[in-house]
Amino acid sequence: MIAPVVSAPTVSRGVRLGYGVGSFCTATVNAVPGLLLLYYMTNFLAVPAWLAGVVVTAPKAWDLIINPLVGRWSDRTRSRMGPRRPWLLAGACTLPIAFFLVFAGPPLTGVPAALYVGACFMATATAYALFEVPYKAMPGEMTHDYHERTSLLQWRMIFIGAATAISGVLAPAIVSSQGANGTVGSYRLMAATIAVILLVAMFGSFFGTARAPMTGAPEADRGGWREQFAAIKGNSAFIWITALACTQMLAVSMMLAAAPYFAAYTIGTPAATQTLFAALVGPMLLTMPLWVRLSKRFGKRGAMVLAALLFGGGTAAAVATPLFGPLYAHLTILVVGVGIAGVQLLLFSMLADVIAADAARTGKRRAGVLTGLWTAIESGVSSFGALIFGVILSLGGFIESEPSTPVQQPDSAVTAVLIGQTAVPAVIIFASVLMTLKYRLTPPVGPGPDESG
Template identity: 80%
Template sequence: MIAPAVGTASVPKGVRLGYGVGSFCTATFNGVPGLLLLFYMTNFLAVPPWLAGVVVSAPKVWDLLINPLVGRWSDRTVTRWGPRRPWLLAGACTLPIMFYLVFAGPPLTGVPAALYVGVCFLAAATAYALFEVPYKAMPGEMTNDYHERTSLLQWRMVFVGVATAISGVLAPAIVTSGGGEGTLGSYRTMAITISAILLLSMLGSFFGTARAPMTGAPEPDGGGWREQLAAIKGNSPFLWLTVLACVQMFAVSMMLAAAPYFATYTLGSASATQTLFAALVGPILLTMPLWVRVARRFDKRGAMLLAVLLFGGGTIAAMATPLLGPVWAHVTILLVGVGYAGLQLMQFSMLADVIAVDAAETGKRRAGVLTGLWTAIESGVSAFGALAFGIILSLGGFIPSEPSNPVQQPDSAVTAVLIGQTLIPALIIFASALITLKYRLTPPAVPAPSASE
């Protein structure tokens, strides 16, 4: 299938900046809970690892319902602010509060603590959907140019890198600032700080996209759920991209959930979480222009395959960490980070292409519905990464605890941490290479030169 390039609209730099800053929200909300929430529950609230995995996963399953609804509502929204921006503001007014409550640390342990965190995380996931679904729908409506969408999303990914580095390094640094694995008080301080970052980034994106061009289909889709799902069922690029994103984010989420355990029990230092995370996200800041050139040279599918090989190769190499030490671990995670940067950019650029093609072929504005379904399915599946890692810990005999009663983990639990951080994510990410081959959306064909030329 050929991606259209008609009616190309240039996106002003100010709008690119305003759009990109919203990635501080998306990167932070995905990164911090994915990195710290499972560890927080098992090591501070004495929640069994399998139950903690369920708590992390369950609100994401809720996304399967709420995200498509938000997407559909935003498609049908008609205001002087456009169809998407009112929803950005709604998310900005609710998510920071809900995020703080997740890590507020009430005087509860075990099952009651799990229930409290689960309810708060569910509310936070709902607030996040109000912002994230319309936000991801916007690039496909800003320009119809196949390669300019990649360039636009390069800006977004640079902000993702900055935001992920800040939140992924800052959040663990605040948590461990008092020494050791941290305290409930340090988690509350972290939650307040991250909530402030969320608020500023979401408001910045709302105001910064006020002059964003709108080149998508002029009318929202008036069909019901049955008609919309029927159309999506026949959208092969969308289906394969969704499957691809689900598989890849499942592996990424498992690695994020495993990172604090890997730092604590494999490297012997909880504070190593910060440097490992910096190694993972640092390449996002440095390699985006390179990935844009790779996508132009080998198309987005070729760039995705290269990214998969780098990510998987680095993950497999990290298995040797117990033998080769912390420096080796950081070098291999740096290689994973280069691949991760490519995965992220190609995923979002491909999604923007799918949205633009759908609008061109149907004459309907369904960016919200497509983005909502894609985000919901991807988020729901990726959430099982934490659940899968929690189950691996339980099978390895991991012992839950709280700061007042530290425990010595058995060797089987330490081995489970290593396997959950390296071998299993590597196998999953390599499987995504086969799925990438099924994605068929390509750039517009270049006209053959005439005989006179």
């Protein structure tokens, strides 16, 4: 694969901030349902754990259709706002409403409640695609410089850290504001608050990227689906970065779904969800400059291996939480946070490299198609994390309930929570380390283009 040598324009700080704030959408829409939706359905709507896992997973199959479509449409869009920003506006107008409806809490339980949540979550996935797919395509078109893309995305990751803090600390705090375990009303209040934050952040990104540079992006690829998929099939760097993202985000989604259960049944207090997320998010806000330097020192692949080892090592170590207690659990999650910070920054930076290299090699603008496929596949595969964890809970004998009729979980269910939070995700993460070694796209060397396998 060819990585071009091009002098990149400087992306202003205002544009970096404007672009970065859009990450509130990325982090919040992934984190809040990933963290709270399964627990909300099993413990408040009396939905069986396996069915709740299906509800969280099923709408993601729609991503495989809608995300590539939005990417293709945005590639071909011509407007005074550029090809991507009209879609950012469409997502900003629809996503906050759909998100609120997921947690609106109608007077339903069991299967009817599962059907309602599933329909609203499907609408959320559609609105999310309208914003997120074009949004992720933009960095590869703002600059062609290999390392400036990492620097640009550093701002995005800082906002992801802030949004994750809001998702993982503020959202559970609002839920527990009306009782330690929360109420349907407190979930509704949480959803309204997060929806307002989404609205402000997404419009902020739309207006903040108005002056974003475009690096002479080529014409959109006008080929049909068959030609575009055939070209992507031969793009080895894209295939491997997509497979790597799927593997790592599968582990992340499992841990998000397991976090409230881990806090309630392993640590012994639901409120620990907030402090665990504080331990996770802190490194994301503080270590981004370090990961930028490490990527320059060891290359993006080397830095990714280090990040994944920290991520997996902290996750595996958390299995000993019943022996060493809550403080130990928080220390292991701190290590996980350092690893996740590097993993997420490098994933998005490597994707932007692949998009820019593809444009240079083919002379076609396919950023939207590539990003749409990447987002759809990654989102679809990672959504199985909640389903896998739901199945683990069911195998462990977890008993669904409503707040008015709490139940005592059997020891097997408590063990299942621990395994689903630690051992299984750790195995998945360590597998991603081996996959990282297959990534071959490197920075330009010398006066000519760099050839990478």
